[in-house]
Amino acid sequence: MTSSAPVRQLTELARQVGQQLGGPDGVLVFDPSAFPKKGDASVGVQRQWCGRLGKIDNCQVGIYLAYGSRSEHALVDVRLYLPREWANDKERRKRAGVPRAVRFRTRHELALETLDERGPLLPHAWVAGDDELGRCSWFRQQLRQRRNRSRAEGDKRPAGARPRLWPCLLSLVEWQGDGAPAGPEGGHRGSRSGRETSIADLG
Numbered sequence: 001m002t003s004s005a006p007v008r009q010l011t012e013l014a015r016q017v018g019q020q021l022g023g024p025d026g027v028l029v030f031d032p033s034a035f036p037k038k039g040d041a042s043v044g045v046q047r048q049w050c051g052r053l054g055k056i057d058n059c060q061v062g063i064y065l066a067y068g069s070r071s072e073h074a075l076v077d078v079r080l081y082l083p084r085e086w087a088n089d090k091e092r093r094k095r096a097g098v099p100r101a102v103r104f105r106t107r108h109e110l111a112l113e114t115l116d117e118r119g120p121l122l123p124h125a126w127v128a129g130d131d132e133l134g135r136c137s138w139f140r141q142q143l144r145q146r147r148n149r150s151r152a153e154g155d156k157r158p159a160g161a162r163p164r165l166w167p168c169l170l171s172l173v174e175w176q177g178d179g180a181p182a183g184p185e186g187g188h189r190g191s192r193s194g195r196e197t198s199i200a201d202l203g
Helices: 004-021 090-096 107-121 137-152
Strands: 027-036 046-050 055-068 073-080 126-129
Touching (some): 004 107, 073 107, 107 137
Antiparallel strands (some): 027 055
16 A cells, blocks of 8 residues: 555664664554545545544544553554455556555454564564454464464563563553444444553463
């Protein structure tokens, strides 16, 4: 969904954040976040769960990656979610300029893709996010496999600095009314209000 120049810029951003803010107990935070959008021509726009509005409405969805350490926090990356309906509509893709190489990927797959690309540049001990991500058992399994792969490859970091998992993935900071039960393909269905500040490690 992006040209090579923005990809290089995001890679450089992650590298600088890792160098300047990085710490062995850093946290990678994933958050699928929607933003309202009128019309039907913008890439990925359709009626889907919009946490900002607290209901299903016309919007686009991005999978955001933030980095937090003891010194500071920063937004590092974002991937635009392309719904299956968009991915399968050749004419619509052509009109909107969606590259041919772009295929449908769930929000969980986008998060893992970002983790694989940016994770090595960002020192971290934790992977966190909201319950939409953590509710998916396949996603939790993929995180565990990455942890085991890191061990098999001979992670030289101290035990306390090796990546750990927050598969339940509750929010690191207070939020109000953005959560909702997961629907098909990693989306939301319905709404829920509440405030959460705790994190549960179910790894």
